[in-house]
Amino acid sequence: MKPSLGEKIYLLAVYMVLAGAGLLCLLPLVHIASVSSSSLQAVASGHVTFYPIGFSLDAYKQLLEGTPIMRSFWNSMQITVLGVIFSMLFTILAAYPLTRSYFIGRRTYTFGIVFTMLFGGGLIPTYLTIRSLELINTYWSLWLPGLVSVFNLLVLRTFMENIPTEVDEASRIDGCGEWRYLLRIVLPLSTPVLATLALFYGVGYWNAFFNVLMFINEPAKFNLAVLVQQMIQSQTMLSQMNAASGSSEQIMLTPEMVNAAAIIIMVLPMMAVYPFLQRHFVKGVMIGAVKG
């Protein structure tokens, strides 16, 4: 079937639009990276577009020396790694029994869990509950409320249900107990979905802002997200940094440069991990999409 001229033009248009869309997603980040590593004059005059002019890492130096950004980075790391471990643990422990048809109360539990997706106590009651448990200002207040995402749970459960019953019966005949079946057979078979869910949880914990804002009062415990947001919103950080620089030459930086550098620091871990995990999560989301 020979493509007509109209079809060739159409296809060309599609490619161009898609290329545009891809660039649109990439270029803002490139611009920010350029701003963060350009010289003061270039940024102030508004000439920086997509490559650094007058390459300098002053903004980063100032950030690392004058602000608690490394500590916040480390906090974010702690919150994310431990959060993913806890969440994955509980999600697995929740999903597996729900796939067993002989689990007493299965329907009730499923309904009870799905119901929490539709209706919640709201922000204030949740806050007050956490407070009455005296978990304010600890990282538990970040891990516990969002421990299990019902959406992730359902995705995992669907995947587990699709494990053929022959595998189940064969292991049953071999005298395999529930724990061993879960650990030796179900989990190894579920690695794509587990990787996807770990990624989703990880991104959620790394980017957590509102919860940290709500529950954590001590600035030393802030995570990267809150710190960067404060920097972007207020100029006082900048003057603090200038005061802390201490060197005889006042290194003047525009707020944009500092913000840009902070944004890059926050994005870097994700960019490092993203290409490797990208192929996995598309499959995971498609499984979730089939469900609902």
Place this chain on the structure above:
Amino acid sequence: MIRLWRRNIPLYMMFVPVIIFFILFKYVPMFGAVIAFKKYNFADGMLHSPWVGWDNFKLLFSTPTTLQIIRNTLVISLLSIFVGFPFPIILAIMLNEVRRMWFKKVVQTLVYLPHFFSWIIVSGIVITVFSQQNGLVSGIWESLTGSTYPFLYREGSWLAIFVSSGIWKEAGFSAIIYLAALTSIDTTLYEAASMDGASRWRQIWNVTLPGLRLTIVLMFILSMGRVMEVGFDQVYMLQNSTVSNISEVISTYIYKIGLMGSQFSLTAALGLFESLISLILVLIANAIARKYGNGLW
């Protein structure tokens, strides 16, 4: 019978922590929402604070601020949904047309990326790019019109930026659902159509879109069900006092007045109102979706 119980023991060992979690952190707050009908104070806690019935609600709905907040929430939400709706669909259809795998993979990688950025990052980018002093867009605008424009400080442009940044962030990732649906369309339909002489465009109109109709309806209904939930992060990052008339939404208001201002009962009432409306909307949405043959459960 005993065998059934015995088989359930390891399962319950696994599940009991989960039950505790859901009760403690999901259902206790649900019942704690009862403070919407009380006048909460620290000393008496959730259980013993004095009962005031509908007073909080009456106060809430007689204040013009509340109605403005709700209006803002709906405006922002509906705009975001309606304006943003076509983009993932168009993106998915276009990606489906591409035959060169490497191109498709690269574009997909790029386009899914913004979904993983937190709103801190996206708002940081927006604020930098639209900044009146040195922003990239401001520079271009200045060379075109000769003067600068306070993009983030005028209600109209703020709203446009808000909605566009939301689309930028989520359109790519949302397209995955449509891409999945596209793969389930019977390819023989395409062959039959092209044999009847249909051009690619015609094929999209008559085969692809009808094939997607179910998914589109479902996604639309689902987003309608969540119209009251304007996320805190996006609004909080992008708002400023100049545009507070249109940018204060339910979630940010509850945070500021409830948490920061310690008006717990009042904002709990607002939160309960929001949760109830959301629940009703989702139930209605699901009932309609059932009519089309595809419910959530």
